[in-house]
Amino acid sequence: LEGCAPCGELAQRLAFLAEVDRLKSVLRASLLCDGSRRENSAEHSWHLALYALVMAPHARPAVEIGRVIRMLLIHDLVEIDTGDVPIHAQNGAAHHGxxxxxxxxxxxERIFGLLPAPQGVELRALWAEFEANETPDAVFAKSLDRAQPVMQNIASGGGTWAEYRVTYAQLVERVGLRIERGAPTLWHWLSESAQVYFTARTGG
Amino acid sequence: LEGCAPCGELAQRLAFLAEVDRLKSVLRASLLCDGSRRENSAEHSWHLALYALVMAPHARPAVEIGRVIRMLLIHDLVEIDTGDVPIHAQNGAAHHGxxxxxxxxxxxERIFGLLPAPQGVELRALWAEFEANETPDAVFAKSLDRAQPVMQNIASGGGTWAEYRVTYAQLVERVGLRIERGAPTLWHWLSESAQVYFTARTGG
Ligand SMILES: [Ca+2]
Known part of the structure; x- marks a missing residue:
């Protein structure tokens, strides 16, 4: 797409859409449900958007699902430059330095800045809203972002919990409280399923 | 998630969300923009949802972008059972047997049937609407589904065009007309960029 600046706003949109292709090459700690390989952040973002669509009846009344879907589609784009930081890495301390x-x-600033200004500014604000985790939409989106890897770990027989030697108490503290805040019924279900794994692992 | 039928609608939603994880293992003909590997249908669906969001100003006025995004998120789920059929395979004839x-x-029927009935019926109808390619939302969604691989081929230096020995006339017939129907400004841009590739290849 070199040399296309004169083509204007359409060229900017297409340059953005070509750039975000790189999110397909950002690997996360989480495995696919079948354990066959690590998940990338693009397919993870797709999965989360489907989580929002399907789990909509479990969101609080103030939540607008269409906004949550848009938020989740773009929430990891910054990882094109920074990479993914696993939630359980460095004993849980790596995530918010x-x-x-x-x-x-x-x-x-760089990635959303590729877009024509009004849309770039809007999507960057939507990303910042997700990160701040204060509005009902962001709280629900963040709860799904924390819940999906728990589901992947349950399905793949431990996944990152085994790799990072996570305890059930650490799971509750690092992700459970956030999931419960946005999607309490979901956390209730996940915590019961997770306890089956942790109880079996400790032989208790 | 075995044994969870009694848990009711939440268990059904989570069984669906675990099942759709398999779309991450369905490989398409298209390459990533950097040519490093084939794209899978889950990350392709994410990319298309972003196309809809970013290309919204180029949609016809009747198009409702939120619906288009939901449509694109689920449009390839059937490939979990059937696999992806490349548009240019069997000299362009494989796609609609x-x-x-x-x-x-x-x-x-199987995959959307995993969901609680009202939502499963609704999403299956949305998938059928996409396939029928008649409503403004479906026509726009389909145009993006045809445009994204063109972008990937332009970015990766030919991609599936080289592999399947596609001519420019075949590109126009198999995908160009559909892109133009839903997103004429996008096809205008893509056809000019594609012609650069095809002209260079034929030495013309
Ligand atoms: Ca397809």
Whole structure:
């Protein structure tokens, strides 16, 4: 798409759509449900958008599902520049360091800045809203982002829990409270399924 | 998720969300933009949903983008059972055989049937609307589904065009007319970029 700046807003949109293709090459810690390989952040984002669509009846009344879907489609784009930071890495401490937050803000500026200004500004604000995790839409989106890897771990027989030696108490603290905040019925179901795994692992 | 039928509608939703994980293992003919590997249908669906969001200003006025996004998120789920049929395979004839359409209808019944009835019926109807390609939302969605592989081929230096020995006239007939129907400005841009490739290849 070189040399296309003169083509205007359509060329900007297509340059953005070509750039985001790189999210398909960002690998996450989580495995696919069948355990065959690590998941990438693009297919993870698709899966989450489907989570929002399908779990809509379990969202709080103030939640607007269409906005949540848009938020989840773009929530990981910054990883094109920064990579994915696994939630259980560095004993749970890696996820919100200052350097990481700064790098993500710069990535958001670069990537959303590829778009024509009004849409780029709007989508960057939607990403910032997700990160701030305060509005009903963001809280629900974040709960799904935390729930999906739990589902993948249950399905694949432990997944990142085994790899990072996660305990049930750590799971509750690192992800359970957030899932419960946005989707309490979902956390109720997941926590029961997860306890089956953790009980079997500790032989208790 | 075995033994969870008694848990009711939440268990059904989670069984569906676990089942659709398999779309991440369905490989398409198209390459990633960097040519590094084939694209899978889950990340393709994510990319298309972003196409809809970003290309919204180029849709006809009757198009409702939120519906188009939902349509594109689920449009390839039947491939979990049937696999992807490349548009240029068998000299362009493989895509709409009767056996293929029958297999896709059965797959839709099985996969959307995993959901609680109202939502399963609704999403299956949305998939059928996409396939019928008649409503403004479906026509726009289908035009993006045809445009994205053109973009991937332009970016990766030919991709499936080289593999299947596609001519520019075949490209126009197999995908160009459909793209133009839903997104004329997009086809205008793509056809000019594609012609650069085809002209260089034929040495013309
Ligand atoms: Ca397809």
């Amino acid at each position: 200052t350097a990481q937050l700064q790098a993500e803000a710069e990535a958001a | 009767t056996a293929q359409l029958q297999a896709e209808a059965e797959a839709a």
